[in-house]
Amino acid sequence: MAQVSLNKVRKRYGTLETVHGIDLEIAHNEFVVLVGPSGCGKSTTLRMIAGLENVSDGTIVIGDRVVNDLPPRDRNISMVFQSYALYPHMSVRDNLGFGLKIANTPDAEINARVADAAEILGLGPYLDRLPANLSGGQRQRVAMGRAIVRHPDVYLFDEPLSNLDAKLRGQMRVEIKRLHQRVKTTVIYVTHDQVEAMTLADRIVIMRDGHIEQMGSPIEVFEKPVNTFVASFIGSPPMNLLDAVVTDGKARLSDGLEIPIPVSTSVSEGQQIVLGFRPDNFAPQGHSLHSDANALSVKCTVNIAEPLGTETILIVTLGGKEVQGKMLDPRTVATNELMDFTLDLTKLHVFESLTGRRI
Amino acid sequence: MIATQLETSWQRWLIRIAVFLAMLTLTVPGVWVVLTAFRPNIEVMARPAIWIPQDWTLDNFRRLFGFSSAQQGLPVARYFLNSLVISLTSTVVAVLIGMAGGYAFARYRFKGKATLFLAFMLSRTVPGVALSLPLFIIWARLGLIDTSVGLIIVYLAINIPFTIWLTDGFFRQIPVDLSEAAQIDGCTAWQAFWKVEFPLARSGLASAAIFAFLTSWNEYALASQLTRTTASKTMPVGLMDFTAQFTVDWTGMSAMAVLIIIPALVLTFIVQKHLIAGLTFGGVK
Numbered sequence: 001m002a003q004v005s006l007n008k009v010r011k012r013y014g015t016l017e018t019v020h021g022i023d024l025e026i027a028h029n030e031f032v033v034l035v036g037p038s039g040c041g042k043s044t045t046l047r048m049i050a051g052l053e054n055v056s057d058g059t060i061v062i063g064d065r066v067v068n069d070l071p072p073r074d075r076n077i078s079m080v081f082q083s084y085a086l087y088p089h090m091s092v093r094d095n096l097g098f099g100l101k102i103a104n105t106p107d108a109e110i111n112a113r114v115a116d117a118a119e120i121l122g123l124g125p126y127l128d129r130l131p132a133n134l135s136g137g138q139r140q141r142v143a144m145g146r147a148i149v150r151h152p153d154v155y156l157f158d159e160p161l162s163n164l165d166a167k168l169r170g171q172m173r174v175e176i177k178r179l180h181q182r183v184k185t186t187v188i189y190v191t192h193d194q195v196e197a198m199t200l201a202d203r204i205v206i207m208r209d210g211h212i213e214q215m216g217s218p219i220e221v222f223e224k225p226v227n228t229f230v231a232s233f234i235g236s237p238p239m240n241l242l243d244a245v246v247t248d249g250k251a252r253l254s255d256g257l258e259i260p261i262p263v264s265t266s267v268s269e270g271q272q273i274v275l276g277f278r279p280d281n282f283a284p285q286g287h288s289l290h291s292d293a294n295a296l297s298v299k300c301t302v303n304i305a306e307p308l309g310t311e312t313i314l315i316v317t318l319g320g321k322e323v324q325g326k327m328l329d330p331r332t333v334a335t336n337e338l339m340d341f342t343l344d345l346t347k348l349h350v351f352e353s354l355t356g357r358r359i
Numbered sequence: 360m361i362a363t364q365l366e367t368s369w370q371r372w373l374i375r376i377a378v379f380l381a382m383l384t385l386t387v388p389g390v391w392v393v394l395t396a397f398r399p400n401i402e403v404m405a406r407p408a409i410w411i412p413q414d415w416t417l418d419n420f421r422r423l424f425g426f427s428s429a430q431q432g433l434p435v436a437r438y439f440l441n442s443l444v445i446s447l448t449s450t451v452v453a454v455l456i457g458m459a460g461g462y463a464f465a466r467y468r469f470k471g472k473a474t475l476f477l478a479f480m481l482s483r484t485v486p487g488v489a490l491s492l493p494l495f496i497i498w499a500r501l502g503l504i505d506t507s508v509g510l511i512i513v514y515l516a517i518n519i520p521f522t523i524w525l526t527d528g529f530f531r532q533i534p535v536d537l538s539e540a541a542q543i544d545g546c547t548a549w550q551a552f553w554k555v556e557f558p559l560a561r562s563g564l565a566s567a568a569i570f571a572f573l574t575s576w577n578e579y580a581l582a583s584q585l586t587r588t589t590a591s592k593t594m595p596v597g598l599m600d601f602t603a604q605f606t607v608d609w610t611g612m613s614a615m616a617v618l619i620i621i622p623a624l625v626l627t628f629i630v631q632k633h634l635i636a637g638l639t640f641g642g643v644k
Contacts, residue, residue, distance in 0.1 A: 051542075073544075078543060081536045089559060
């Protein structure tokens with residue numbers, strides 16, 4: 001059993017504070033993804049959990065032990081690095097068995113566990129090769145194998161897929177998910193890629209500037225982002241955000257277009273707001289998933305059309321800003337074509353203009 | 360790319376001939392020394408010069424070791440031993456200290472790091488001979504004149520900054536991730552160093568060792584001032600034993616020079632196989 005909890009964890013380098021008192025409870029076997037733009041403190045947080053960085057303030061608990069002052073080797077964790085960090089002078093077999101050998105595990109058991117990991121990850125034919133003679137995907141697998149042979153309490157992943165090309169990244173993402181289903185253990189995974197976060201996580205933790213902005217299941221953070229940052233960070237293509245002023249109970253855009261605000265949102269007349277909607281909820285008439293019943297019809301000229309096969313991303317100007325819409329049919333759209341778009345009014349997000357907070 | 364295409368075969372031959380001539384010019388003095396070690400004295404001064412010895416002989420080496428009835432028996436064995444002890448000790452110590460220093464410079468941040476590093480490098484810009492007089496006076500006061508220890512300390516001072524500089528570069532090339540991965544795998548920092556970083560830096564340490572050894576083995580200027588007797592005289596200093604007031608025993612000197620060259624060559628060949636670059640490739644990325 002290994003739950004992990006962070007209590008008011010801070011990281012300071014001299015006078016510069018990069019992580020500002022993070023509180024995070026991770027349950028046993030939970031797959032938590034820390035996601036955020038570079039420099040948000042997610043890697044630093046992970047490295048503090050690993051014991052590779054000192055904790056300036058607060059406590060980190062793994063299982064039932066406060067680990068603040070324990071060296072990495074006493075925390076029973078394993079970590080997959082972005083660079084893989086394979087030992088270049090050791091064969092795949094020795095790379096996998098290194099941790100066990102250091103722990104003076106009997107040879108027979110090392111062999112059994114290495115064979116087991118190699119089987120799970122399909123590394124059998126490569127056991128005697130050096131890392132230099134492996135492809136990127138194979139190296140990635142060795143790095144993961146090195147983590148699983150030790151049966152740790154917690155797995156830490158530090159942007160493990162960033163060095164792979166798009167296709168391999170997709171494959172490895174699936175493998176990581178499968179691995180987690182197979183070896184049920186707590187996982188803390190750091191990435192800047194929101195697709196990885198959405199697809200892998202039981203729970204997503206979105207960070208910015210050393211603070212946690214929002215935590216929740218992928219669907220929660222997608223459907224109810226607490227602020228404009230989360231709204232624009234989660235989801236691809238990102239949510240459209242338009243400045244508006246509340247006029248007669250409606251959101252009035254800079255180009256005069258008025259959009260009805262959901263009745264449940266409490267706004268005051270004349271309030272500056274940011275109106276958000278996802279490209280999925282803004283589509284040409286007859287090409288959308290939402291019903292036209294509770295939708296607003298708008299005429300827009302297509303600036304750019306990006307066909308993706310099953311769907312086409314359309315970039316149009318609305319409220320003085322370019323916004324993206326999504327058309328579901330593989331129909332060819334001409335540039336400058338004037339189309340009737342519908343905006344699903346049940347999927348509107350309203351934020352305070354000043355703070356960016358959800359209303 | 361265009362340049363290589365334009366290079367026709369005669370241009371390539373021209374380059375080869377030029378390189379051959381340059382190499383020939385460089386090696387002639389060495390070859391002359393080696394050849395002279397195997398010729399009788401009478402051939403040395405002959406005019407026109409005799410290039411290939413007409414009368415190959417090992418007499419020079421026999422005289423050197425005192426097996427011959429003729430002339431001197433120099434304490435060559437003793438000089439050789441002095442050279443070996445002084446060079447090996449100063450090399451081993453310089454590599455150990457230099458490795459620790461280089462690692463610290465490559466991995467840790469500390470106050471005055473840049474200044475200290477610069478100071479080490481600047482120490483290399485001072486020619487050793489320039490310091491010979493103060494060195495002599497201090498060594499005389501400390502009773503270090505004509506001792507192996509005295510010379511070892513001098514060579515350490517010469518070699519350590521260079522070793523630090525060289526190993527710093529090699530440790531920088533080894534990603535920190537590897538040491539961190541080893542620590543997560545259960546190593547102490549010390550184990551992580553010896554099991555992961557040290558094997559990867561081996562080629563760098565080998566080159567540092569060669570440089571340190573050759574510097575100490577070949578050094579003449581300071582050794583000639585700080586040594587007096589067989590207690591500490593090294594091979595290069597021993598060469599001067601062949602000069603008398605009016606004559607120089609060129610063949611004896613050459614024979615001894617050959618004895619100086621051989622260990623250096625052997626060591627270089629032994630260590631060479633460790634000088635494979637790019638050993639760290641494949642571990643990351």
